[in-house]
Amino acid sequence: MFEKLIQELKCMNEMSVSVAIETDENGYIDKQCPNENCEFVFKVNKDDWANIFKDESVWCPLCRHEAPSDQWFTLQQVKHAQSEALAIVEGKIDNSLREGANQFNQRQRKNSFISLSMKVSGSPKRTFTIPAKAADLMQLEIQCEACNSRFAVIGSAYFCPACGHNSVTRTFRDSLRKIHAKKNSIDVVRRAVIESSGKDEAELMCRSLIETCVSDGVVAFQKYCEGMYEQFANPPY
Ligand SMILES: [Zn+2]
Ligand SMILES: [Zn+2]
Known part of the structure; x- marks a missing residue:
């Protein structure tokens, strides 16, 4: 069946x-x-x-x-x-x-008697x-x-x-975008942290965020220089 x-x-x-x-x-x-x-x-x-x-x-x-x-x-x-x-x-x-x-x-x-x-x-x-x-x-x-x-x-x-x-140049550009994004988001972050944790916390958080922009910039520039220099690392002369 x-x-x-x-x-x-x-x-x-x-x-x-x-x-x-x-x-x-x-x-x-x-x-x-x-x-x-x-x-x-x-x-x-x-x-x-x-x-x-x-x-x-x-x-x-x-x-x-x-x-x-x-x-x-x-x-x-x-x-x-x-x-x-x-x-x-x-x-x-x-x-x-x-x-x-x-x-x-x-x-x-x-026509059977029982039908199933x-x-x-x-x-x-x-x-x-x-x-x-x-x-x-x-x-x-x-x-x-x-x-x-x-x-x-x-x-x-x-x-x-x-x-x-x-890509060394793209990585560098991305790092710059990240720094811009941090800087431009300060007000949003400040408002959100004031609402959740108060003014003191918000001020500390925003200051710290701005400070990391400087170190991010230094690291990005160092990596960019290393990447660009890499191709000349073993000159033929
Ligand atoms: Zn590819
Ligand atoms: Zn992965």
């Missing part, structure tokens, strides 16, 4: 379900660093992912963790794929049960997958000066995910 179900269950041993991943409005796909201590989420341009990125190595823009290209799914994409796989299994079992019940009902003789019929309740389940949705756009879009691949991040990125290149 349920030959189809038995056959379907046997097939499930080797079944694989593929779930599409949508790009955002700008054509970027979400990726996440597989390093458990990092899990940095970023985006890569879909065309560049296909044409420039290599299967064997992708680098995290934040921690430079290196891993093959099939290890960069976001936690949300993995969760979505798991629930889709479960939905497909449910759909296939449901279809087989309905088919088995129909066959059983068709075999019953209408079988009904599978509930609405039919889907047997197709729904693509994983893209996360919100990321404002900072970057193009690597070494390999031309395009990627997007929130905040800042130090390494190109396609070639691992560390």
Whole structure:
């Protein structure tokens, strides 16, 4: 009676379900660093992912963790794929049960003394997958000066995910942006801390924030000089 179900269950041993991943409005796909201590989420341009990125190595823009290209799914994409796989299994079992019940009902003789019929309740389940949705756009879009691949991040990125290149000038620019952001957020921070902890705390916090801008600037400039000098570190003469 349920030959189809038995056959379907046997097939499930080797079944694989593929779930599409949508790009955002700008054509970027979400990726996440597989390093458990990092899990940095970023985006890569879909065309560049296909044409420039290599299967064997992708680098995290934040921690430079290196891993093959099939290890960069976001936690949300993995969760979505798991629930889709479960939905497909449910759909296939449901279809087989309905088919088995129909066959059983068709075999019953209408004029027999006792008539039996079988009904599978509930609405039919889907047997197709729904693509994983893209996360919100990321404002900072970057193009690597070494390999031309395009990627997007929130905040800042130090390494190109396609070639691992560390751009000295971009890192320096990012540091300057960070200093500007700190300086421009002083009033917001002051208001928030006054509300939660009082004026004294707010004053200490804001002064400390401004002071770190100076040390941030020194460190950024030192790193910039080191990076720029590196290429001349071993002159041929
Ligand atoms: Zn990372
Ligand atoms: Zn690159």
